[in-house]
Amino acid sequence: MATLSLADVLNLMERAFPSGLAEPWDSVGLICGDPAQSVRHVHFALDPVAATVDEAIVSGADLLITHHPLYLKGTSTVAANTPKGALIHRLISSNTALFNAHTNADSAAEGTAVVLAELLELTEIKPVDPAQDDPSLGLGRYGRLPTAITANELGQRLAELLPATARGVAIGGDRSARIETIALCPGAGDSYLDRVRDLGVDAMLTSDLRHHPASEALEHDDAPILFDAAHFATESPWMTRAAQVLSRAASDELTVSVSQLNTDPWTTIYVKKDAP
Known part of the structure; x- marks a missing residue:
């Protein structure tokens, strides 16, 4: 070697x-x-x-x-x-x-949002915010789910696909809504709320949504259903892909390992026992 x-x-x-x-x-x-x-x-x-x-x-x-x-x-x-x-x-x-x-x-061809899009088996995948020099690259991705499902079903699927964290996956909007298309903005994505709504997708997955931007986004008649997962959960799946990319590029001349640690800062969520 x-x-x-x-x-x-x-x-x-x-x-x-x-x-x-x-x-x-x-x-x-x-x-x-x-x-x-x-x-x-x-x-x-x-x-x-x-x-x-x-x-x-x-x-x-x-x-x-x-x-x-x-x-x-x-x-x-x-x-x-x-x-x-x-x-x-x-x-x-x-x-x-x-x-x-x-x-x-985040913007690369095998970046954070692409990995999430593949986990969800999306088709017709495009960047949410295309790069100027190459519109096939850019921040975020959006596309079409293999089959339409309810927001409630999608939320549960996301909880199963993403790494487990204390906060799980939160939803904003009608849990019975029909979801065919979704935008994926791993990490802090509330700056893309307006852009995602303009795309006309049914849902958005991101992290770190603040109260006021989320609340105001959901007031629009054409607002997508919002899914908010931990920052760690939406970005950490990329680590395995990056390790694979590097290993292939190095023709297996490197030993490559991926952290098994959950570095989400939140460890426990407390709720009322009679909370809905």
């Missing part, structure tokens, strides 16, 4: 998830690591947090690839007495590089 350099692996990731697809506000790419260092084992995780860094180091990974950036808004310190700075020190001390692919992975 040939040994690839970190630069080699990053080039393979760039081909699959071009950094040019990232949103202007985003932070993607190499966070720490020497491009010349050897990489034999790559570990994928959704979040760069203490648990996934420990998991990567214990597994012997030379590179941790996450979806979310460690420093989305930049930083003026990587001091070891700060949570994120401590991660940087641990990674460097263990000779483990850190890299992330965020909104570029």
